[in-house]
Amino acid sequence: MDNLFTRKLQLAFEQIRNPKNGKPYTDADVANSIGDKTNPSHISKLRRGEIENPRYSLVRGIAKCFNLPVSFFFDEEEIDPETLHLAKILRQQPTLKAIALRATSENVDATTEMKVLLRVIDAIIESNKKG
Numbered sequence: 001m002d003n004l005f006t007r008k009l010q011l012a013f014e015q016i017r018n019p020k021n022g023k024p025y026t027d028a029d030v031a032n033s034i035g036d037k038t039n040p041s042h043i044s045k046l047r048r049g050e051i052e053n054p055r056y057s058l059v060r061g062i063a064k065c066f067n068l069p070v071s072f073f074f075d076e077e078e079i080d081p082e083t084l085h086l087a088k089i090l091r092q093q094p095t096l097k098a099i100a101l102r103a104t105s106e107n108v109d110a111t112t113e114m115k116v117l118l119r120v121i122d123a124i125i126e127s128n129k130k131g
Contacts (some may be wrong), residue, residue, distance in 0.1 A: 005059075006049040008073045012066045013047065025065070034061035 018025050027040035027047070038058065045051045046062075056070075063070045 003049055003052055004076065005052075005054065005073050006047065009047055009062065012062075012068060012072075016066050016068075030062060030065050033065035034058065036061065 013025055016025065017023060018029055027043040030043050031038045031040045036057070038061065042051070043062075046054055046058075059073055060070050063072060
């Protein structure tokens with residue numbers, strides 16, 4: 001089955017690396033990150049589209065694992081590379097991650113806020129390269 005959640009989940013697995021080892025996430029990595037008795041086979045079924053309506057707490061755990069807003073998995077618009085790039089940066093910068101999580105919890109349009117934050121981060125990186 002090819003549903004929106006499955007496509008977005010697969011995209012996260014393809015694009016975001018595990019910061020612990022720099023490799024793609026495995027089903028076991030995600031299941032262990034979520035805890036709550038989630039097992040790798042359940043994650044695998046989600047990736048294959050065999051489970052169409054995962055519970056919200058599971059989606060929230062998956063989003064947290066990948067440092068993505070929960071809305072990522074349900075937004076009809078295709079995710080742009082800029083947002084995934086931001087997720088990678090946030091995984092390595094706890095302070096920036098806290099800012100992004102605060103923005104998403106305050107019901108701010110997360111994608112817009114993340115894009116703005118990404119531009120600021122890129123400007124800082126460029127400035128540091130020159131300086």
